[in-house]
Amino acid sequence: MRADAETDGYRALGRKLSNWGRWGPDDELGTINLITPERRAAAAALVSSGLSFGLGLPLGADGPQTGESGRQNPLHLMTRTVDDPPHPTGFHYFDDALFVHLQASTQLDGLAHVGYDGQLYNGVPVTAVTRAGAARLGVQHLATALTGRGVLLDIPRLLGRRLGRSEEISAALLERAAREQRVAIGAGDLLFIRTGWIARITEEHDRRGFFATEPGLALDTASWLADRDVAFVASDNWGVEATPARGGDEMPLHCVLIRDVGMPLGEMLDLEAVAAHAASIGRWEFFASCAALEVVGGVGSVLTPIVTF
Structure with missing residues (x-):
């Protein structure tokens, strides 16, 4: 399948790679349909040592956000402390709360996160997303x-260096x-x-x-991913694709993968430790679990990725 991004632009590329209707007119999973029970069972068989790595950044005040995008780092509050009186029997309990922008840290971009020309994945109108949340394609x-x-x-290991500003992975x-x-x-x-960018x-x-x-x-990686029926892509940068994009388009790979292909994306994963282990044993495949919050109508979610060898 030809995918000349420089000539056709991302809209034409999106039309070529579109999965709209592939899993029916009411589909809300996109490429996650490709993770069948049989494929999950085969993936579980990859576990041999049982060694696991968490790929998420800690949820706390020292997170990556600057506040300039409107997103703030998580705020953790204690709602019941030692200052609250114990039960007459001496029983004490403590409670807390977390206030978090769902895409403030290691995160999932859901299928309602990105649209263009008035439409989301599978032809859902952008008006399906209101202040009440996403009526269709919710992250739940x-x-x-x-x-x-x-x-x-592992691109830095391949090249022998960490990738630089706006450097593209073809x-x-x-x-x-x-x-x-x-x-x-x-x-x-x-x-x-x-990419190594998370070290920033x-x-x-x-x-x-x-x-x-x-x-x-x-x-041009959109075609490579679509041709292989990849279900999900995640990276250690904040937006998966090289930014700013060539030609001045705003997040064109997001537009093609999320809106046209129906592929959710993972962002801001810490891949350093798992990459070092994979290189040490010469094995780059593993069982992966990327649990998100079941936020009804959410367009994204905090993500907890764990991989096990």
């Missing part, structure tokens, strides 16, 4: 569905990484892409530098 449909075979493609580079890591990408896979947050504590730009996937 994906909350427990993101489990299956995970594959990590389809050819993804193919080279898969070939040199000796791993095949297949239908229903959860694909994790390491976890090591350098440079929030503004982190969000000012980012390396990531080029637009």
